[in-house]
Amino acid sequence: MSPAEAAIRIEELTRELNEYNYQYYVLAKPTISDYNFDQKLKELEELERLFPQFLDPDSPTQKVGGDITQRFNTVRHRWPMLSLSNTYSEQELRDFDERVRKAIGDDFEYVCELKFDGLSISLTYENGVLKQAVTRGDGIQGDEVTANVRTIKSIPNRLKVSGYPDLFEIRGEIFMHRAAFERLNNERIENGEMPYANPRNFAAGTIKLQDSAEVARRPLDCFLYFLYSDKRNRLFDNHWESLQAVKSWGFPVCEHTARCASIDEVLTFVNTWEQGRHGLSYDIDGIVIKVNDYGQQEELGFTAKSPRWAISYKYKAEQVETLLQSVSYQVGRTGAVTPVANLAPVLLAGTTVKRASLHNANEIERLDLHIGDTVYVEKGGEIIPKVMGVNLTKRPPEAQRIVYPVVCPEPECGTPLVRKTGEAVHYCPNDEGCPPQIVGRMQHFISRKAMDIEGMGNETIETLFKQGLLHNITDIYALKHHRETLVKLERFGQKSIENMLAGIEKSKDKPFEKVLFALGIRYVGETIAKKLALHFKNVDALAAASKMEIESVYEIGERIAESVTEYFANTVHREQLERLKQHGLQLAITEQVSERRGDSLAGKTFVISGVFEQYSREELTALIESYGGKLLSSISAKLDYLVAGDKMGPAKLAKAEKLGIPIISEAALLELMAHTD
Structure with a gap:
């Protein structure tokens, strides 16, 4: 390769890798596998070695991760959070072992740890109290997310024992267990929101939410695995001793850790967990191998990017070939149409796989899928298996290309599908006539986090719909008039009927925010429903609000505002709300009489916008x-x-300035309150 060709390729690889880093670390939406990323990085490293004149200090080979998101305070790490060199083969591990032996001799041991697939975090403790939590960021500085990390139950906010340094940092990985991921992702799908691809993305997205109360509602966990302190070398001789100590201080440390006297013992540990990882409740993507002794770590030192005393062995995502027998389409309660690949059963990652996600029409087109194709199916960090590609050498000559449906796949519907600009998902707009949508909405309405109707489950809804007793959510409250019909149905005993009707009656006491969530408006989950209820106070005010008025509510975006206004513009929905009122449901907040502190703001009107230091909105x-x-x-x-806080939208500011409205700070508002004439 000539120098000119090398310069072009180095520039190309640098641009690609920087974009991949941004997608992975900042957006938490990886678009390339770890293996392919590392192969590109190795190619760039080799080119920079051969052509050092083109080595850029900002090259991905010299940096860790990507840029810093601007939503949190940026904090510089006292000790840089370097990444580890990755390897995928036994020979590369043996080469690493040989390099270590050449540098420090044969008298040493390794510590092997599971490599968790989560979000790296650094925690600072002063006098046993958690003072700061910072993400990896670019390795030099990261985002300060202390308020969110404090909500993670496994992380101690205050240590209850003694023996620790006055000031220290401890690092680890925040993650989400698979079961929690599946449950929360299903809730996102039910709310018409895009699901996360894997638990790591969900954990990363959660820890960067600005509302710590919402973070607390999502069950994050953490394993900690490395201690930094000026006094560390005086307290401990090696990494293994420090792990045992931090465990005794109350920190969560993974039990699947081992000391190994040789590289052969390391490889036994690696091979054991390649299959054993499938039995864990959380995802790992490899094994981390560290030289144990702190003095030997210091002797080995660091490269610009990673320590020479540690390496990461990455498992390749397990992939198998199988036959694509057909594609089916599921219609959700919001009308979203999801394609699913039906496969010849195949063993993958310890389970038999018969179905795999195809996501949307774009994915089917990208893969150029045909019925009868032999497809590659992968289950790396993904909970639901995914079709990754097609073995074109095995495609039958008569194989028919898959054409995405243009009408609703539900036989009793057949309505032309719609696809909004900028969205990947097709929707069936026949929300009042498409059976899966009708049943799905009623099932959502009675669910535990919505109206929580005891004695009524999903199967009951399906049965009563098929029997013609339920057509929409309002019919649930008319079931008490159909006792004679109910007792004639199979598996409907007198006692179960009375329990169900009692549960329906009891649900009328649910607060307005629960009812609003239960309506199943697309993109309106529990948190959004609560914000809308608190802001508008009653359903009539919300129904009469313009898109702009709804969008002015803190953390309500254009997509949500548009969905809400569309819902209330539908006359069928308005009629249903009137019937729900007649049935006695709570469609307004029960106003609590607040303590009157004074009249200094009497007759004055305010709009609050932004984030504030002393008080919440x-x-x-x-x-x-x-x-x-x-x-x-x-x-x-x-x-x-206009009371303006940090991160206030520029549109509001511009409008207030144009109208000449006084713009005051939180402090100025408090002064107005204190002022008495």
């Missing part, structure tokens, strides 16, 4: 009202004050 709302002020949902000429 809800607390500021309550304070304003307790001093006689009134909150408006949007900026207009009638507004007296």
Whole structure:
């Protein structure tokens, strides 16, 4: 390769790898496998070695991860969070062992640990109290996410024993167990939201939420595995001793860790967990091997990017070939149509796989799938197996190309599908006539986190729908008039009927936010329903609100606002809400009489926007009202004050300035409250 060709290839690889790093570390949406990424990185390293004149200090070979997201404070790491060199073969592990032996001799041992597929985190403790939590970021500086990390139950906020340094950092991996991932992802799908691809992405997305209360509702876990302190070498001689100590201090340390006296013992550990990983409740993607002794670690030192005393052995995602027999299409309660590959049964990662996700029409087109194709199926970090590609050498000559349906696949519907600009998913718009949508919405309505109707389950809904007793959610409250019909149905005894009707009656006491969530409006999950309920107070105000007014609510985006306005614009939905009112459901917040603190804000109107230091938006709302002020949902000429916090939207600011509305800070608002005439 000539220098000119090398320069072009180095520039090309640098651009690709930087983009992959951004997608993985910042967006938490990887678009390339670890193996393919590492092969590209090795190619770049080799080219930079052969042509050092083109080595850029900002090359991916000299950096860890990607850029820093701007949503959190950026904190510089006291000790850089370097990444490990990766290997995928026994020979490369033996080569690593040989390099270590040449540097420090034969008298040493390794510590082997599972390599967790999660989000790297660094925790700082002062006098036994958690003071700061920072993500890896680019290895030099990361995002400060202390408030969110404090919500993780396995991480101690205060140590209850003694023996630790006054100041230390401990590093580890935040992750999500597969069972929790499946449950939460199913809830996202039910709410019409895009599911996460794997637990790592879900954990990464969760830890970067700005609402720590929402983080607390998602069951994250953590394993910690490395201690940093100025006093570390005085307290411990090696890494193994420090692991035992931090475990005794109350930190979660993975039990599947071993000391190995030779590279052969290391390889036994690696091979044991290649199959054993499938029996874990969480994902691992390899094994980390570290030289145990701290003095020997210091002697071995570091490269610009990684320690010379440690290496990561990465498992390749398990992949098998099988036959694509057919493609079926599932219609969800929001109308989303999801294609599923039906496969000839095949053993993969310890389980028999018969179905695999195809995601959407774009994926089918990208793979150029044909019925009868031999496909590659993978289950790496993905919970649901995924079709990765096609073995074209085995494609039958008569194989028919898969054509995505243009009408709803439900036989009793057949409505033309729609696909909104910018969205990958096709939807059936016949929400009041498509059976899977009708049944799905009623099943969502009665679910535990919605109306929580005891004595009524998914099978009951299906049965009553087929019998013509249920057509929509309002019919649930009319079932008490059909006792004679109910007792004639199979498996409907008198006692079970009375329990069900009692559960239906009891659900009428559910608060407005639960009812709003139960309606099943696309993109309106539990948290969004609560925010809308608190802001608009009752369903009539919400139904009458414009898209702009809804979008002005904190953390409500354009997509959600559009979905809500579309829902209430539908006359069928309006009629159903009127019937729910007649049945006695709570469609307004029960106002609590707040303590009146004064009249300093009497007659004044306010809009709150942004993030504040001393109070939450809800607390500021309550304070304003307790001093006689009134909150408006949007900026207009009638507004007296815009209370501006950090990260306020530029559109609101521009509109307020254009109308000449006073823009005040949180501190200025508190001064207004304290002022009495």
